[in-house]
Amino acid sequence: MTKKYGMIIDLHRCVGCGACNLACKSENNTPVGIDWASHKIETYGVFPKVTYTHTPTLCNHCEDAPCVRVCPTHAMHKTDEGFVVHDPSICIGCKSCMLADPYGVIHFNTKDAFIEFATDTSSEVKDGTFSKKELSDKSKAPFPNFNAERGAGGYEAIRRAGAVEKCTFCNHRVAKGLAPACVVACPADARIFGDMNDPKSQITKVLKENKPTILLPEKGTNPKVFYIGSYN
């Protein structure tokens, strides 16, 4: 049977710490300004009865993905396993996907990501502190903590200018039998990732036992990221 990967985020367990955001950045070489894993926050009520919520967000890998529908070249496409992923080699950079995406999880690179590590030779104290270029040269990498594994399978390990990028459900990790970085990094164990077509998988069981919600159900996108529990 084909796989259908999905994710559950348990808001009861989530404490809104942002470790997922940061682990994603390490894993996927996203530059400053682009976060594949993010969150939305809300404060409502009036002092002293105040409610604060934090909802982790990422690409929903929708069954019915608007970004895939509008992409003129199929650069944004769905894999057999249901990952919504992007192939920058055929992206024309029209940004239609960003406009079609109701969740705001697709990002455009106006410049080559991390290019400053190839060009910026300025330093705080001459010969006393580093320049970004020096760090890159010394570590023999595009930037020092560059994760080469993100480039597995031909994906641009860091994305050059002119194309979009977004969460891939860490397909490079899943291909090796590993859960996505945000799932592993969550100190609250609030995320469950797995094959929803497997009746024995934890995700299937937990989905059955709970009343999961999705973001923007009215958009009819059929997300594969589900939320259970209440943050408060």
Place this chain on the structure above:
Amino acid sequence: MQIVWDIRVSLDLFLGGLGVGAFLMGAVLYYIDAKSYEGIVKKALVIAPLLVMAGLLLLLTELGRPLNVIKTLYAINPTSFMSIGIFLQSAFVLISLFIAFNVLTKGASALCAKMVYAGAILAGLVGLYHGFLLSGIAREPWNNAMPIIFFVSSILAGSSLSLLLNMDYAEDVAKKFKLPIVINMILTLELAAIFAWVYNLALTTASSKHIYDVLMSSFSIEFWGLSIVVGLIIPLALFTLVLLGKTTFRLVFVPASIAIVVGSFFLKNLVVYLGQMA
């Protein structure tokens, strides 16, 4: 929401609209009487591909990876209006360029009628495509009203531009075809389409109401002033005065046509930006 499509996209839709509108004007006159309207047909058919190409060139500069556009020829996504639109526009540019070349070198009457017919069909499709491009993305204000609003605006602006470029003919054409009546009908149609669109936004969902509020608060000058009053009401009023015999076509023709062209740009630009405010 950050603006991901800037004025270059609006200009593409505007210039492309002018181009297909002009082409349609030229084609209609060509079929009616290629000889009598030689001048206007010629100019209309020549500016059509130039305008569309100018718009497309602007659009290319907006693209992140313009060189990859060549890949759209084989990487086709049938659910993407843009993917289809690229073929439509390419076909239109090719045909209209060929026609423009012929009309320049051999004259209007030497044109192949079937070719002009094909060009007109493509012009119509491209004109509709501009609206579908937006409605296909399905952001809140970019709904199904888009194709009709954009296409009608294109026809109005394109034909007005063609007439502006052929002042000598304009009065004659106006008389023969009762242009004030025809234009007023189309202006009214556009007004109706726009009001239906706005009314729909004001009524439907929380997010459409939000966009309605944005439109009425942040964009009220662009909308009421430039798009509606300048682009539609003023020309409508002027042509009505002509019909009532209070003034002459000659007197109002230039300001009314300029107003229509300018209004078309502001309307399209407004819609492109408004959609990104959602």
Place this chain on the structure above:
Amino acid sequence: MSINRRDFLKTTAATAAVATTVSVFTPQAVEAKTGELAYEGESGKWISSTCQGCTSWCSIQGLVQDGRLIKVRGNPNSASGGRICPRPHLAIQQAYDPDRVKTPLKRTNLKKGRGIDPKFVPISWDEAIDTIADKIMELINAGETHKFLLARGRYTYMNEIMYGTFPKLIGSPNNISHSALCADAEEFGREQTEGYPKYADFDLDHTRYILGWSSDMVASNRQVPWFINQFGKVKDRAKITTIDPRLSATAAKSHRWLPIIPGTDGALAIAIAHVILSEGKWNKEFVGDFADGKNYFVPGVEVPSEIIVDEKPLPVIFNEIHTNGVVAWWNLELKERTPEWAESITGISAQEIKEVAREFAEAGNRAISWTSPGAAMQIRGGISSFACHALNGLVGSVDHEGGILQESSAPTAKTPDVKPYIDPRFAASLKKPKIDQRGTKGFPALEHMKSGQFVCTSRVAQAMLDKDPYDIKVAIGYWNNWVFSSMGTKQWEEAMSKLPFFAHITTNIAEMSMFADIVLPAKIHLFERYGFAKTKQNLQAYLSMHQPMIKSLADARTDETEVPFMLAQALAKKGFDAPLRYFQDNFKDPETGKTPETPAEFDLFAVKFYTKPIWDGSSNSKGDTINSWNELLEKGVWKTKRYKIGEKIGHFHTATHKFEFFSETLKAGLQNHADKHKMSLDEAIQAANYTVMGEQFFVPHYEPAVRYGDEKVYPFIFTEHRSRLNREGRSQNTPWYYTTKNVDPGDENEKDVTKVNPLDGAKYGLKTGDKVRLVSMFGTIESEIKLWEGVRPGTVVKCFGQGHWAYGRVGSEVFGSKPRGGNNNELYCYDWERLSGSNPRHGGHTRVKIEKI
């Protein structure tokens, strides 16, 4: 080697290809493991170390590929089951911060002061060390070695070398730590009640109620990842109340949020105690009961010494079991301290105080009163901490299942005796009092019933300025930045400007470095050096290793071992070889017996020496099994067996060995201090800036909060909170800090906002986004307004951490002069919690006004 853009894109592809081929993972079924911590399958090697981004001191691991650090995770062998909070992720950007010092630097501008460019130029390690050694020799030759100061900030346990022995070896009593900036006033409360001046542990598995005094357990300090992991589960079976002037990350997820007026926690605690006693809800098994079973704790009335029954006087007897002085507490303090009394002081309604008191008491000995620095690091916070912690005694949750616990500690080697190596010339200098004025009249700094036992870190600036007890001529600082992180920033700036010679061992050119004559590049503790830390999480004490998993890109040295060894070598060359002899005689490789000849050897041998009781297998019976040095490095952590609950009861290290409501421990400590200065107890209390005299002082009691500034001029009480992204003020030069900042409730990405209640916004014409100046009696900082409901009207709150005018190009707006955001310390008064010597860092004591820019 220099590579251009195209090259590195090629590298990208090539490395990716390599990474795929060298993967140690054999592709099995392509099935992502669900919810499990999937560790295998990544190329590179996970290497263990310790994160000291807060005092949780978690065991972590870093993934190293081709000598580069890629990512981090929790150590699966750790007591917290391999979880980490966001902080270690940020540390990656600290390690690869372009603004790190890459080589020793020398100041060429002799003028010192804030905003003055030191004009640093690079020099060799030899020159740098030689310069410092010369300065030390000058002190030795002048017979004034006490004028040397070693200023220690954060530390690993290898600080035994640099902090524990080096100053003594060169004849100085001045090894001054940062502790008073941390949580000493919190520990003070625990000390006076149960004789345990340390961080507590908590039995989360069994607790039924958490009463958190400003404890933001899912965000900051301590055991953060473990509490994050357990919070959802605890919430399922326990009720959680969080007392905090701001809607903290924990308050947002608690059942109840009590937005207290800053600095009034003690009043709330004693009102809760009043309810518990007057309603007869105390734990009778732990505290005891009245002999006749009646409750004589009647509001407004003292417990009578006798009652008349059938016209006969009968004595009223309270058979107290594991506690000391509950009746005295009632009579001296609690009888009048009704919830109604507390309402106007704390801003919490009497009704809510009663409800919380009942809930807390009904959870009995599984209810935890959890004191954190916010409630304690106040000018009179020592007594607040005492009051908050005393509640655990009332419900008997001290050292009880589901309660608050003490902990043992991992065994390590004792530091070899330095005495035989101490030059007789130093005798007089070593007997001099320490520079921080601990134990002087106004600074009791009590511990173990003795005066002057705790450090008074932030007082050092004033002491240096006043040359009281003497002047400091040469100082070395490491892993610290007191000019920024301590109160009295102005005093620190002046004191540092006047200090004749200062060497700073640091990763970044911090504010303190801007006053340095020599800057020495330090290795980052997480990734580049050896060391170890000892602490506890989840009922297990443990030892966690630091090890160099990557080679520093800088020409850096380990502050705690390599630098003192290099100094010792340089001093030996100049004819003073005692430190080198001490190091070489005592820190031979425990495996081979080799004498350390280089700084690197010394570093390695010393850490092996201290951890030997763990890796030689001799502690296997006490916890994890580890049988070799390499195994210790591989596992990264050694844990004790789980803590045995209940064995401390009756054996507390207090004066009475009981849990003390009437603290004989405090009384003995203060008596010791008073005797030293020939004062009465009341005079000692006054000198420590407390108000309540007599016996009442020694029970948890109400002390009014100190507030600087006239309310009419400065309408807001300013208070502060920590960030879950703060690495003790060292993450502010990482871009990720700013792009993720809004994970702190109320805060905004890329900004340093002051949170103001919308009612105050309307009252003072402030709106979100307004650029403002916060002005106190003591200083001014710039900020931006954020109207937010999560803060009490009349109080404004801002996160600590930003406002660096040095540290780097991300952290400051203009490096060396203009801060990015504002440093709260610049607003604060320069005052102390004197019983513990603490720097009352949590705000509440200083009022501000807000001016639009």
